[in-house]
Amino acid sequence: MIVLKWLFLTISPCDAAEPWQLGSQDAATPIMQGIIDLHHDIFFFLILILVFVLWILVRALWHFHYKENAIPQRIVHGTTIEILRTIFPSLISMFIAIPSFALLYSMDEVVVDPAITIKAIGHQWYWTYEYSDYNSSDEQSLTFDSYMIPEEDLELGQSRLLEVDNRVVIPAKTHLRIIVTSADVPHSWAVPSSGVKCDAVPGRLNQISILVQREGVYYGQCSEICGTNHAFTPIVVEAVPRKDYGSRVSNQLIPQTGEA
Amino acid sequence: MAESVSSQTPSLSEQYHLEKEVKPVEVAPEVTTTQAEEVETKEDSPSEEAVEDKSESPEVPSEEAPAAAEENNEENTTEEVAEETPDEIKLETAPADFRFPTTNQTRHCFTRYIEYHRCVSAKGDDAPECDKFSKFYRSLCPGEWVDRWNEQRENGTFPGPL
Numbered sequence: 001m002i003v004l005k006w007l008f009l010t011i012s013p014c015d016a017a018e019p020w021q022l023g024s025q026d027a028a029t030p031i032m033q034g035i036i037d038l039h040h041d042i043f044f045f046l047i048l049i050l051v052f053v054l055w056i057l058v059r060a061l062w063h064f065h066y067k068e069n070a071i072p073q074r075i076v077h078g079t080t081i082e083i084l085r086t087i088f089p090s091l092i093s094m095f096i097a098i099p100s101f102a103l104l105y106s107m108d109e110v111v112v113d114p115a116i117t118i119k120a121i122g123h124q125w126y127w128t129y130e131y132s133d134y135n136s137s138d139e140q141s142l143t144f145d146s147y148m149i150p151e152e153d154l155e156l157g158q159s160r161l162l163e164v165d166n167r168v169v170i171p172a173k174t175h176l177r178i179i180v181t182s183a184d185v186p187h188s189w190a191v192p193s194s195g196v197k198c199d200a201v202p203g204r205l206n207q208i209s210i211l212v213q214r215e216g217v218y219y220g221q222c223s224e225i226c227g228t229n230h231a232f233t234p235i236v237v238e239a240v241p242r243k244d245y246g247s248r249v250s251n252q253l254i255p256q257t258g259e260a
Numbered sequence: 261m262a263e264s265v266s267s268q269t270p271s272l273s274e275q276y277h278l279e280k281e282v283k284p285v286e287v288a289p290e291v292t293t294t295q296a297e298e299v300e301t302k303e304d305s306p307s308e309e310a311v312e313d314k315s316e317s318p319e320v321p322s323e324e325a326p327a328a329a330e331e332n333n334e335e336n337t338t339e340e341v342a343e344e345t346p347d348e349i350k351l352e353t354a355p356a357d358f359r360f361p362t363t364n365q366t367r368h369c370f371t372r373y374i375e376y377h378r379c380v381s382a383k384g385d386d387a388p389e390c391d392k393f394s395k396f397y398r399s400l401c402p403g404e405w406v407d408r409w410n411e412q413r414e415n416g417t418f419p420g421p422l
Contacts, residue, residue: 108362108363110356110361113353113355113356114353114355114356115351115352115353116351116352116353117353117354117399117400119402121402121404130402130403132398132399132403133350133351133352133353133395133398133399134350143403171351173278174351177353177354177356179365179369179400179402181402183402183404198363203366204364204366205364205365205366205368205369205400205401205402206363206364206365207363207364207365208363211278213275213276213278214275214276215275242351245351
């Protein structure tokens with residue numbers, strides 16, 4: 001018996017950059033879903049305006065012929081059209097601005113206290129992650145470095161320039177706070193699927209709140225020029241079911257292989 | 261991921277579905293009357309780094325709703341600790357502080373560090389009230405910063421109002 005939902009097994013979410021990719025990666029957080037929806041809203045008006053402008057432009061070019069239309073019109077005033085061409089763009093701007101500001105301010109709103117805090121510290125040219133919610137003294141409970149796996153060490157099926165040795169393990173469907181900073185030069189912690197891009201500035205702690213809604217592995221790359229190997233400092237976030245999170249963190253000291 | 265496959269692959273809507281957090285949420289365990297209240301189920305599960313002396317009990321399972329008395333007198337609101345299966349890792353961290361609503365949390369980390377040391381100098385080294393401040397600053401501040409500040413305090417060059 002063929003079940004309709006089996007079709008979904010063939011669809012894997014796009015959580016990493018694809019060759020010749022045109023659109024966004026699939027959303028894994030409400031923020032990214034909001035960004036994608038805003039993009040669709042704006043794109044609609046964009047197409048309207050594009051078609052309108054192209055139509056007028058092509059039409060004008062087509063009819064501007066010394067024999068076909070020997071006498072061009074010379075209109076310099078037109079109250080009605082001037083009013084209309086002021087009002088309509090204002091309306092369109094308003095329709096674009098309303099969802100845009102709604103998203104912008106809702107992204108900053110911290111509605112719920114986060115459940116865990118993860119620190120991402122940028123170095124040249126790797127990331128260090130600290131999970132310090134659990135220690136009772138000043139030594140960190142869990143700190144590890146996350147280096148890119150070089151191309152010659154990749155296994156079959158892994159992504160070039162995107163895989164790392166130790167991934168950031170987070171519980172899915174949990175409000176997180178991620179504190180991003182740097183130990184040397186500015187970097188930027190970016191994971192497109194989660195709608196996150198946060199600059200890592202030395203001497204400053206930048207906070208982002210995310211809620212990853214589905215399990216999966218999400219890839220991103222350093223987004224602020226930081227030296228020779230700026231292109232080789234990726235970020236991999238692995239969202240696991242909440243009940244598995246504890247054991248994964250406890251086992252984090254065991255080095256992870258490429259594909260769990 | 262392999263672990264998400266149980267008897268059937270969840271549909272997309274099931275994947276995105278957030279479980280309602282209606283379970284009574286746990287208060288931070290480092291509050292003064294900690295162990296007596298919080299410890300409902302003692303978990304002896306070994307865990308290298310997660311188990312601290314005072315928070316051996318993990319987040320209490322939802323069926324037992326202990327006194328979720330809100331004793332944190334500051335901006336602490338409820339923290340999300342509700343977890344279905346008891347685990348050795350407790351999911352709680354420094355709450356969002358209304359004094360620092362923006363993205364830049366540098367001052368937040370610094371303030372928590374100073375609050376902890378002021379608390380310690382006022383109440384002594386082992387005061388349990390100061391434990392929550394220590395957890396907060398450890399959650400927020402990078403380890404290198406904490407180490408550097410500790411060194412500065414020892415040298416007497418710490419640039420803050422301790």
